Amino acid sequence: GQQVMQIPQYQHVQEGEDFTTYCNSSTTLSNIQWYKQRPGGHPVFLIQLVKSGEVKKQKRLTFQFGEAKKNSSLHITATQTTDVGTYFCAYPRGSSNTGKLIFGQGTTLQVKP
Amino acid sequence: NAGVMQNPRHLVRRRGQEARLRCSPMKGHSHVYWYRQLPEEGLKFMVYLQKENIIDESGMPKERFSAEFPKEGPSILRIQQVVRGDSAAYFCASSPRPGSTDTQYFGPGTRLTVL
Numbered sequence: 001g002q003q004v005m006q007i008p009q010y011q012h013v014q015e016g017e018d019f020t021t022y023c024n025s026s027t028t029l030s031n032i033q034w035y036k037q038r039p040g041g042h043p044v045f046l047i048q049l050v051k052s053g054e055v056k057k058q059k060r061l062t063f064q065f066g067e068a069k070k071n072s073s074l075h076i077t078a079t080q081t082t083d084v085g086t087y088f089c090a091y092p093r094g095s096s097n098t099g100k101l102i103f104g105q106g107t108t109l110q111v112k113p
Numbered sequence: 114n115a116g117v118m119q120n121p122r123h124l125v126r127r128r129g130q131e132a133r134l135r136c137s138p139m140k141g142h143s144h145v146y147w148y149r150q151l152p153e154e155g156l157k158f159m160v161y162l163q164k165e166n167i168i169d170e171s172g173m174p175k176e177r178f179s180a181e182f183p184k185e186g187p188s189i190l191r192i193q194q195v196v197r198g199d200s201a202a203y204f205c206a207s208s209p210r211p212g213s214t215d216t217q218y219f220g221p222g223t224r225l226t227v228l
Contacts, residue, residue: 006155033216042204042219043156088155099208099215100146100169103155 004029006089006104014112019076021107023089030092032065032072033101038085046074046087079111117142117207117220118187125226132192132199134223138207145188146217147180150202162188195227 004025013019023032031050035043047056049065049072056063062075076083086108090101118137126132138145143164148156161169162182173180177195182188192199202224206217 035219042222045216045218048216090156093158099144099210099217100158100161100172101148101156101217102158103148105155 004089004091004102004104006107008107009105010108010110012110012112013079015081016078019079019083019109021074021087021089021109023072023104025070025091028069030069032069033090034063034072034074035088035090035103036085037088037106041085043088076109079109081111081113084109084111117205117218119205119220119223121223122221123224123226125228126195127228128196129194132195132225134190134192134203134205134225135187136190136205136207136220137187138205139209139218142207142209142218144208144210145182146206146208147188147190148204148206150204150222152201156204159190192225195225197227200225200227
């Protein structure tokens with residue numbers, strides 16, 4: 001069945017370095033969403049990508065959706081300690097009127113000051 | 114506009130007891146989703162409800178787990194005869210519409226610990 005793999009599982013960077021997490025699906029996705037979860041916190045919606053080849057930016061964060069809509073990436077430029085947390089990709093599964101999300105395993109980012 | 118509210122935030126139960134987790138969606142949202150997050154893992158979909166209806170419970174364990182979203186009041190996730198493996202964070206999310214492109218807003222979660 002449809003599944004998504006997220007890599008890497010963990011990433012440790014020095015403050016100021018860049019960070020990228022990847023989400024790869026075995027099948028085409030209708031859209032993909034990204035969430036951030038701080039340690040001990042809850043998932044917070046970051047962005048949704050819908051179109052093939054779409055690129056969106058939020059300050060230091062750049063989100064991409066592949067041309068085949070099977071992969072996506074989140075890139076953070078010049079990480080800061082406030083970027084610490086786990087980043088999840090998620091996609092909707094099931095009929096179009098359910099909206100239930102399937103989450104990737106997440107990438108946990110640690111930033112050393 | 115208050116966000117999604119969940120209570121209790123932390124719940125401790127002994128094996129065999131019942132756990133009741135409550136979720137009040139955002140104002141104006143009538144679609145509620147429950148997810149479970151085991152330690153060091155991602156979120157797993159459990160159930161999707163609209164007012165008075167269970168729409169999709171494909172992620173719910175077959176036994177001991179039930180959910181409801183009554184006409185009045187919060188959505189309830191109920192776990193009977195809890196076991197240690199039920200220890201996890203349970204998150205509720207709500208959305209104004211059920212569509213696959215609509216954002217889901219997550220509550221702070223209930224951290225369940227089974228002793």
